[in-house]
Amino acid sequence: MTTTTAPSAYPFDLAELLPRARALAEALGQTPSRNRLMKELKIGAPKATALREALEAAEFVAAPAAAPSLPTLPDVAPDPAPIADPTPAAPSTDPVPVDPAPEAPPQATGDGHPDTNITTPAAENVPAPVRKPRSWPVWLLALPAFVAIWSGWVGLGELTGFGVVHPLPGIADDLSINTAITLPIGVETYAAYALSVWLAGTAPAAARRFARASAIGSLIFGGAGQVAYHLLTAAGITHAPWWITTAVACLPVAVLGMGAALAHLIHANHE
Numbered sequence: 001m002t003t004t005t006a007p008s009a010y011p012f013d014l015a016e017l018l019p020r021a022r023a024l025a026e027a028l029g030q031t032p033s034r035n036r037l038m039k040e041l042k043i044g045a046p047k048a049t050a051l052r053e054a055l056e057a058a059e060f061v062a063a064p065a066a067a068p069s070l071p072t073l074p075d076v077a078p079d080p081a082p083i084a085d086p087t088p089a090a091p092s093t094d095p096v097p098v099d100p101a102p103e104a105p106p107q108a109t110g111d112g113h114p115d116t117n118i119t120t121p122a123a124e125n126v127p128a129p130v131r132k133p134r135s136w137p138v139w140l141l142a143l144p145a146f147v148a149i150w151s152g153w154v155g156l157g158e159l160t161g162f163g164v165v166h167p168l169p170g171i172a173d174d175l176s177i178n179t180a181i182t183l184p185i186g187v188e189t190y191a192a193y194a195l196s197v198w199l200a201g202t203a204p205a206a207a208r209r210f211a212r213a214s215a216i217g218s219l220i221f222g223g224a225g226q227v228a229y230h231l232l233t234a235a236g237i238t239h240a241p242w243w244i245t246t247a248v249a250c251l252p253v254a255v256l257g258m259g260a261a262l263a264h265l266i267h268a269n270h271e
Contacts, residue, residue: 014050017041021051031055146188149226153184156229159238160245183248186255187225191218194262207265214258221251 024032024040032040032055037048157163157180164178194215197203203211228244240248 014054017043017047017051018054021055025055149188149222150181150184152226152229153187154178154180155233156225156240156244156248157181157183159229159232159240160248162248182252183225186252187218187222190255190259191215191222193259194218197262197266203266204268206268207262210265211262214262218255218258 020041021032021037024037028036031052034045034048034052037043037051038045041048041051043051162178162180162183164176166173166176168175194211197211198208198215201208225248228240232240232244
C-alpha cells in the first residue's frame with residue numbers, strides 16, 4: 001500500500017519571504033540566525049534554513065561600513081542580547097544635601113590661651129537664700145517658765161527630803177549643796193534634749209523613737225511634779241506623802257539612765 005503525503009497548506013514561496021528576511025537582516029546589522037527567522041517570520045525550520053542560505057549566497061553585508069562585521073553565530077546559539085546604550089546618563093541636576101560644617105573651636109590668642117569672647121547662655125535666676133529663723137523668742141518664753149519650774153522642783157524636793165548636804169566632808173567642810181536643784185536640772189534639761197533629738201530628724205530611727213517617748217514622758221512627769229508641789233503647798237502640808245517622795249527620789253536615776261541610753265543610740269551608727 002502506497003502512502004501519499006498531503007501538500008502543505010502554506011507552500012514555500014522564497015521570493016515572497018526573501019524581502020522580509022532582508023529587512024530583518026538590515027535591522028539586525030547581520031545575517032539572522034535560523035531561530036530568529038523562525039520566530040520573526042513565523043515559519044518552520046526548512047524555510048528558515050533556505051532563507052538563511054539565500055541571504056548568504058547573495059553576500060548580504062548587514063553591518064555598517066564604519067563598523068567591523070560580526071561573526072555569524074551558529075544556528076543553535078541563542079539570540080543575541082540587546083546591546084545597552086553606551087551613552088552615559090545625564091547627571092542629576094537636583095541639589096545634593098550638604099551637612100553643615102562643624103562649629104570651629106575657639107581660636108587661641110597670642111598668649112596661648114583660648115579666646116574669652118565666647119557667648120554663653122544666660123544664667124538661670126538663682127533663688128535668694130532663705131533667711132534662717134531666729135530663736136531668741138524661745139529664750140524669752142523659756143525665761144519665766146524656767147523660774148516657775150525651778151522654784152516648783154526645788155520646793156517639792158524640800159518637801160520630799162532633798163536639802164543641803166556637804167559633799168566633801170573632811171576635805172571642804174564649808175562646801176554645801178542643796179540637792180533639790182538636781183530635780184529641775186535633770187528632768188527639764190533631759191526633756192529639752194530629747195525633744196531636739198526627736199524633732200531634728202538627723203538621728204537614727206531607733207534614737208528618734210526613744211527620744212519621742214522619753215521626751216513626752218519627761219514633760220508629763222514634770223507637769224505632774226509642779227501640780228503636786230502647788231497642791232501640797234496650798235494644803236499647808238510640810239512633808240509629802242511616801243509615794244510622792246518615792247517617785248521624786250527616783251528621778252535623778254531615771255534621768256541618768258535615759259540620757260545615757262539616748263546618747264548611745266545616737267552614736268551607735270557612727271562607731
